[in-house]
Amino acid sequence: MKVSEFIQHNLLLIFTILAIVLGLVAGIVCRLFGPSSDTVQLVQFPGELFLCMLKMLVLPLIVSSIITGLGNITGSCAGRICALSMVYTACTSLVATLIGLTSVLTIQPGKYSKSSTNRLSQNDAMASAKDVVFDLLRNIVPDNIVAATIQHASTVLVKEERMESGGSSSYMKEDSSMEVNGTNSSIVAKKTVMVDGTNILGVLTYCIVFGVMLSQLGHRGSAVTQFFTGINIVTLKMIKLVMWFSPLGIMSLIMGQMMLSDIMETGQTISIYIATELAGLAVHSLVVLPALHFVLTRHNPYTVYIKSLPALLTAFATSSSAAALPVTMQCVEERLHIDRRISRVILPVGATVNMDGAAIYAVIAPVFIAQYNGINLSLGDVITISSTAFLSSIGIASVPGVGFAMLMLVLQTVGLPDRGLALLVTIDWLLDRFSTTVNVASDCLVVGVVSRYTNLPPRDPSPAQPMLENDLV
Template sequence: MVVHGIKLQDDGNSSSGYLQDTGGDSRKVNQYATAKKTVMVDGANIIGILTYCIVFGVTLSQLGRRGAVVTQFFTVVNIVTFKMIRLVMWLSPLGILFLVMGQIMSTTDMTETGQTLAIYLATELAGLAIHSLVVLPGLYFILTRKNPYAIYLKAIQALLTAFATASSAATLPVTMQCVEKRMKIDTRISRFILPVGATVNMDGTAVYSAIAPVFIAQYNGINLSFGDVIIISLTAVLSSIGSAAVPGAGVAMLLLVLKSIALPDRGISFLVTVDWLMDRLRTAVNVASDCLVVGVVSHYTELPPCNPSETQSEQQQEEQEMLENDLV
């Protein structure tokens, strides 16, 4: 076929033209071209910041004495921040009152908003239940071939304390008591795993940080793409590692997740109204996960017999005093 002429018309996304052959026949040919380009979006690079902080902390811990000055600096900053937050918490009921009232007055359809909030509560409850009653016990059974729900029964006192205090740090002494006396776990394992778990193992917070942004997006009429869901999931997991073991820390982590995909914070006040209950349930899930992790580590760890002359009373008293003064 010999082409005598080509006529192309560019409409921005596609090109169309007419090709003529020697026989005088013509046909329309559509050609689509895809161009890739990099665009800038609003919002901070939260995933990059969290990744840098995690790598920085791991590298700092490997320096030993050379990084003691930096470690001490951040420890003091952490204590000062907690004391400042404690002062702010005295005014938080008044601030939350005006925040919720302003949100209610700006809402046009309270029935639809209430239904959306009820769906959010049901979704988070279902997520916490599936994670704590199916996923975690399933992993524990696969790794140890033991009944995971027996761990829950032995740690019931710690779970109730976690629900009452909404703080993994405040529950830590009770968790240690349940693990060491009722589960018969070696103190060398519990004294290492549980403090670390109360700091970085925040399963319930991760579930909350993944579900709440979807509610915020639906409340503001924003459709989330598949990429947005992936970013939310990654940010929720990374931010939960650095979440503080104190009541109300999940709301601060939620703001980081919202910033990662440039979602507005409009509607977050509705979550604050029910967060007092959900935060307690999330804390119970965190403590339950810590107890299961201790059971797994104890199953695969073979330690020599502990010297009975070594006492842990002074160490336990020191840890409890530190938690009460600095973390709670």
């Protein structure tokens, strides 16, 4: 009887584990037959639909969860929750950066390649680091909250052609093929543009301030709170429906990826690199974070991991903290019994800000590239890499493959060459999954720490409250 009850309560988890195993085995077997690109695309299509469904629900989930969570908190607890979570996540991200730096400098995976190149100039390093900070601040305070749902600010390098003739010069378009009594030269200028992709930081900032202000209205804001509570209920019910499609989507994603990649061909250098990053992730997630959690809460942190297993498996399969957010919220609220007013504020924020795994990757990869190219980094270079990795890990989009975009940003900041990136591309899909799993594990621990130091008052029995109590029914 106990076995049947366990299966009944963990049916989706069992299906998810089976989907991962079947995806790995089927992907390896199908690769032996040399599948075409069309076949791989067909295999991955259910997984693509699964990711699209989750991404569709992430924005309304984040907005309604934060506003509902903060709006139902009275007194000064709303600001306390936000402050505690931000301080804790900033500390863990900083520790993650230092762990990654220690791992790569100790193991030195890039030293196993006999490559060398000339040292590049570092003149633009500080300017690029400044751009990272400025872009971060621009995205925190967007000038259009509606546009922030589809675009975010980014500083890019624009190459322009200039024709020089005598003492004068004139600018030309890159596709211009005319040259009259002069020579062409190109200049590179920085420009802040709006690029596609949700400005999660801007949306979070607006929702947090809105929720805090709403909590101070008391009964006068009950109608607004009830409106967003209704949105939250509907969104969560839609997510529960989507999650029953997750085993098929997860199996599709893993199977398609296994059909495309072959880790056995990467050689000794990349194998040691994989071991280096996995060592950093393991030390951070299995030693540092649990120790910090135990010291602050006096509770067993590994129990949190066990009860959050469905969220961790979803994070590994989808390689996206945002895609795993619905499952994470469900595990934290139903399995760990954390107050929903806390979890619905911290978890949406943590899915964007708390990127410990990404911080480890962003500091290990560029140092590996430097070692691979025979570049000796100075203390200033190491500090620049670490600070840029830490800053870029805050507010980065929680979608698959974003870690590689972070790497390109750090390489540009320090002025490192891109030689050796091809090696990292071959295993980025795998390491990104482990990094995302660490991100979600850290989110689950953050909720427990903040809950331990936050004494929430009883829920205000406003008209919105009955809906909040039964929102997961």
